[in-house]
Amino acid sequence: MIRILIADDEPMIRAGIAAVLAADPGLTVVARAADGREAVELVRRHRPDVAVLDIRMPGTGGIEAAAEIRRTVPETGVVMLTTFGEDEYILRSLSDGAAGFLIKSGEPEELIAGVRAVADGAAYLSPKVASRVVAHLAAEGAGARASRRSAARARVDALTPRERDVLGCLGSGLSNGQIARRLGLAEGTVKAHVSSILARLGVDNRAAAAVTAHEAGIVPGRNADTGLTG
Template sequence: MLLADDEEMIRAGVRAILSTDPGIEVLAAEASDGREAVELARRERPDVALLDVRMPRMDGLDAAAEIRRTVPGTATVMLTTFSEDEYIARALRDGASGFLLKAGAPRELLAGVRAVADGAACLSPRVARRVISELSSGNAGVRMSRGALARERIAELTNREREVLSLVGAGLSNAEIAARLHLVEGTVKAYVSTVLARLGLKNRVQAAILAHEGGIVDTAAW
């Protein structure tokens, strides 16, 4: 994977956390700005690019968009100390596979990177709650309407599909969901695809948001 952050100490700290997982390999070359991150991604074609939001020359959000355009096989995850809604909304709207906070626990970082490498998506629980809070903002009638609509859509799913959706909402990867539900990972992948298709959702992040709105997220999995 590729790690990009303009602060050397942050890069060292994040790399140290990632190095505790033998399944994660950080490229020897790390980027200190957005343009360098794009160049490295084009050359090395990593599975995952972990990008700081605020970097010189090109910020992480623009770098992520360029990487997705030119290196579609590389998933992008935004890493930042800033949890302002504008960054979250833009990252998710532009197709980032995840959004993690530097202030989060190391296990969140590792789980998020593993999930994205596994073809899933990750959203820090705190970010997820913030997104849901924003989506549910407004008067009580609007909040109730969104929740009711989400529950109505979710009601179309089978019990097993709802179980899978609840764990997607908690940010678990296919492998983690398979272990929790005692299923084969390929079966979980098929369930996720079916859930997305039946609910008309584009990706797992949208599925997670719907799960939160519908109140079915398995918070014990966090």
């Protein structure tokens, strides 16, 4: 059973998220919080597998809560809920321990998939979120965009061919077990590859690695120049 905490300042949103998660018999909500500070306290008390946090809440927001949860209860994975127009918050969250990013207006099945992926140790970027992140980076201007893409490709080129395969799967939001099955590897081998990839890319979580994969254009089904589906 995957144990989940929900944090959102709107009671109806909290109830809606809980109702969606209740549709999966393998998920259970163990606590609900109205702000980030309460979320951190409840995570410490209940030790859930996953904390689902709204990015913006009064007082202590989701980004600050994610960083504190990562520092004090690192075994709890964090899924951030965002709305369109919050791209800068998504980028900040990448360095603060969040492993999943979902759009509030997304499909209920996506929420369940994201929670399950993060509970399984994977990074999960909603396709809409991934597209928004890449679009936000693209909006920096041609020079900055080319520089960022070039830097991402240079870092990816330093990986071994198998590590690049694994990174592409990370960008698709696959767990270690799913990557192992797709590439015909032992799960322990995939775990070792992931650790090496994070070190070589200079990032400290799978979500940041996934964004690098999108920037470099190596995610299956993505356009090599833009990182967008096409």
